Amino acid sequence: MFPPLQDLYRIAPELVLCAFGMLVMLIDPFVPATRKRSMGWLAFAGTLVALASLRWAALNQGSAYSGLFRVDMFSLFVHAIVIGVSALAILGSFDYLDRENIQRGEYYALILFATAGMGILAGSTELITAFVGLEMSSISTYILVGFRRTVLKSNESSLKYFLLGSFATAFFLYGIALTYGATRSTRFDVVNQAIAAHGAGPLLILGLGLIFVGLGFKVVAAPFQIYTPDVYEGAPTPVTAILACGPKAAAFAVMLRIFYSAFGSASHVWFWAIWVSAILTMCIGNFAALVQTNVKRLLAYSSIAHAGYILVAFAAASEIGVAAVLFYLAAYAAMTLGAFLIVAHVGGTNEQRLNIEDYAGLGTKHPWIAACFALFLFSLLGLPATGGFLGKLYAFQSALDQRIVWLVVIAAVNSVIGAYYYLKVVVAMYFHESNKEWAPMPMRAPMFVVLLLTAIATIYFGVLPNRLMELAIASARSLR
């Protein structure tokens, strides 16, 4: 039996991304070393075509490949986030790669392959498909993390990420096996029916627990966040930007599908696990960030803390909660991407300026960069009129609607603690005198465009959130 042609349309974005990835790999050997940046533009074009092909997929909504993959509002929403993140990260990588002297085509190809994996993850409605997507994105990012081959730190974090990531994936795979053993299927809808018919037995719940280990690792939920600061710090900063946004969004998406759709009727079982994990994640992220002096590492911890806030909305397990998760992911992607790319830009050659005191005086020397960074930090902190504020607001609101009061209280206290370390950076930028000479930091057009877009998105989500929220609610509705 041959799958219908329409199924190909449904995975059009993935096909486009892979095709462009392979195209980059094929052309790359014939491009002279000085012209490698053109591969980046080709990859960027690939992401744009992929974004455009989302429209095509949207016209062919429905299940594909006998229930393995599904195109609905939810998957389209997450696709838009992950492809958008990759597109902007590609633009933001040009200067960085030039500076580090690692401008090579496979970098861009790997980003495209990873993005395709994230797309599969977002659309999968079956565990093995999810596993394929997970591995596709993971393996590509393992390599990307170690892309600064001559830098010891980069190698170390790549290896660490690979070993621990494979370890966590093994748990995931084991969880799939147990789920199959309990329900004789790996399809989410069948699992859901099985739970509805026979209830969730110990075997199935054990499977869910192990799946949570594997996905918790990807979304950096405690207690599986442990690798994050090391890996994020060692990776080339633009790659860190992708790691913090793309795979996290895709893994949250598949986690929502599994927990909310497949295991929705067993939510009393997993609710408390998420509850505990959310608190641990927020607290570990925020408290550890307090003592950081390295901005890149600080932002890594901050990304852990934000995973905790997203878990708060996750725990709500309602339609509005799912919408809040999606809104948060989009707002978070804009501000985090912008923040990390500024770190990449300010860091300079060999990422030598990463400490907070290196940012002293940035406000007077580079007012526009400092203003953008301050905006992203304010948004991460959750100041009103930024996307971060509304993300938190919707997340906490959705949890309160479900009367999960204590979790929200702890989350609110945590976001106050967060103010301390975010503002520390802002204070350094604006109120401390620079102790070093600032080397000029010419900003090229692609980077400028990325910062402009992320800043506009951060403000737009904060001032006019309605459009995005309506889309998020429609996406959440399509999930069930």
Add this chain to the structure above:
Amino acid sequence: MFILNHLWIILALPLAGSMLTLLAGRHWAQKYVNLSSVGFVVLAFLSYCELAREFFNLSAAQIPWIGNYFTWMTAGNFRVDFALQVDQLTIVMLGVVTFVGMLIHIYSVGYMAHEEGYYRFFAEMNLFMFFMLTLVMAANLVLMFVGWEGVGLCSYLLISFFFQKKSAADAGKKAFITTRIGDFGFTIGILMAFWTFGSIDYKTMFAAAANMPVEGMHQWGVLTSICLLLLAGAVGKSAQLPLYVWLPDAMEGPTPVSALIHAATMVTAGVYMVARMNVLFSHAPAAMLAVAVIGGATALYAATIGLAQNDIKKVLAYSTISQLGYMFLACGVGAYAAGIFHLMTHAFFKALLFLAAGSVIHAMGGQQDMQHMGGLRKKIPWTFGTMLVATLAISGAPLFAGFFSKDEILFDAYAGPNANMVLYVVGISAALLTACYMFRLIFLTFYGKPRYDEHHVHVHESPKVMLAPLVILAILSVIGGWFVLPTYWGGKDYFQGFLDPVFASSTALAAKMHPAWTEPPHSLELTMAAIAVGVAFVGFLIAWYLYIRKPALPNKVANAFGPVYKLLLNKYYVDELYGAIIIGPLIWISRNVLWKVIDVGLIDGTVNGLAFLSRESGVGLRRMQSGNTRSYAAWVVIGAVAVTVFFVWMVR
């Protein structure tokens, strides 16, 4: 129908001008700044003209015309649309704002030519226009509040335009904080309105309010509470008792700012809001009375202070407060149309007075004290002529614009459905004082012998770009009130007739509430007009006698009535009073209780303690982060065991 279908254009034009000027203006020559900022305001006025033309082709059923552009925010039932509304009231207000705003922008080209921060001034003026238009065109309370706060912000920025001067910076802060007190009430009023009507759309609110019973004078219900809270906001913004103190200080700003923001437009926002909410107010007679009493008291009170001020702009500031009082008085007795009418004519002649005063100050090289002027009539004839026209208008000389509007207010206070003899007497006394202090200003400035050093001050007439707006406003100060002229031979009041649909339900309700009231005879109207003119003439005579006939007399009078004069000169010591009973204790509490006890002791103590704890736990967490892959893997295993045990335990 183009502009009606794209109402946002009128808002977008000044906003675009502001952004363009702010971002690029720093590097521009002045003429490009002029082109962008003045150009966009002229375009806004032209689109208003087109809007008005299209509006008159609408049928009655299509009004109010609402353009809903997008949903701004939703939270549960709470929903705010970015929606703009056009009805007759909007048309009048828009006309005043765009037209007077345009003239003042043109005038500023000359007035501000030598100031530093030229582009900043125009960017902020444009921004002000944007917010003011938002305020006027909003179709719901929240959007109106956005405009309301926005104009407050621009007012603050422009008052402290010369921010190197401490008095200017302080005046800006004072304006911002004082109006904020009123805005606090306004905000609660909005929330209560939402709570009561389930919406903050005008249309829904008014429809719901119209079906509610009229509340008693002594039994306050929810409508009275809402109206009183909204009134608090209006009192702050329109500088009424007791929150008027910021407006005289606001004269620290450049004169065009005083003319545009602190005379013609922003300060009238309170009156506009009360008129806009007329359906609510007419269901709350107690709130109506409060509006009338505050208005009447302010009109008289500010006029007395105006008698003794020597700074030419301060006189005009108190005069503005007093005239705003008239408008509130009108709204309070249910004569909303008369209030809006006075708002419009006042915008013409008060803007003119300020611009002419600016021209005088310009001519005198910055001198604002009238005791150091005198005899300027021949030297700056255009300024003198236009200022005289405005003075005649504000004093209520027959056939001038102010005559008609003030007359209507006094007439309604005397013979309208909610007539009140006390308010009428207060109003007519204020009219006497108005003529008196305004002619005092004219005589001190333009007549008599020069009281300045003629060798050092080179008096010169202002450039044409400043005079042209003066002349246009002078013409309007004469003919601006002629809509009403036909009533004097028993014809129709065109202004009131035009606004009638907006206030129809309130008028009908007032008639229902006072069944005994009958339309007063036409002859009464003429008698009332005659009385008003007579009173104003007496005021003029007093000023003439004191400042032309016997110029030595005022000092003697001042000495004879020493304490009274000092009281007026020092503005009843209200600033000192507020300082002693409000600001002083606040500072004391802030310093000794809030700061030393609560802040340093309680909050800092807790925060430092928490910060210590947090940092310690952070250090602990850092130790966990050994960097060793094997120990990380161990953590993952521990976590996995914990999760699985937990899950299995849950289904047990």
